Amino acid sequence: MELxxxxxxxxxxxxxxxxxxxxxxxLIALDKTLPDVPEIQSDDQEAVSVDKALKYYELLKxxxxxxxxxxxxxxxNGFPGVYTKxxxxxxxxxxxxxxxxxxARAGYAVCGKI
Numbered sequence: 346m347e348l349x350x351x352x353x354x355x356x357x358x359x360x361x362x363x364x365x366x367x368x369x370x371x372l373i374a375l376d377k378t379l380p381d382v383p384e385i386q387s388d389d390q391e392a393v394s395v396d397k398a399l400k401y402y403e404l405l406k407x408x409x410x411x412x413x414x415x416x417x418x419x420x421x422n423g424f425p426g427v428y429t430k431x432x433x434x435x436x437x438x439x440x441x442x443x444x445x446x447x448x449a450r451a452g453y454a455v456c457g458k459i
Contacts, residue, residue, distance in 0.1 A: 349409040351401040418452035
């Protein structure tokens, strides 16, 4: 079975392919000429994943898989959460670490897969 993996992140694709090695599932990378679909801004990880899946399916009309993830840092009240990519792109990891101000670093990652 062929599935398009709706991500522009080559590392996510490589990890998913490795996880599925030995199965009959063949993940295909997105066509590089496709635009990255706009991501809704929502605190709901599942809503973000479902929205992305629907938008890519509308473009491709082909079975696909989507994974969206977020880093939720306890000391920052869950920030950056579902906005991790945006936070990394705008302020960077060093600034996120500075926001912790030396606090203990506990947190968790959430992945939404559709």
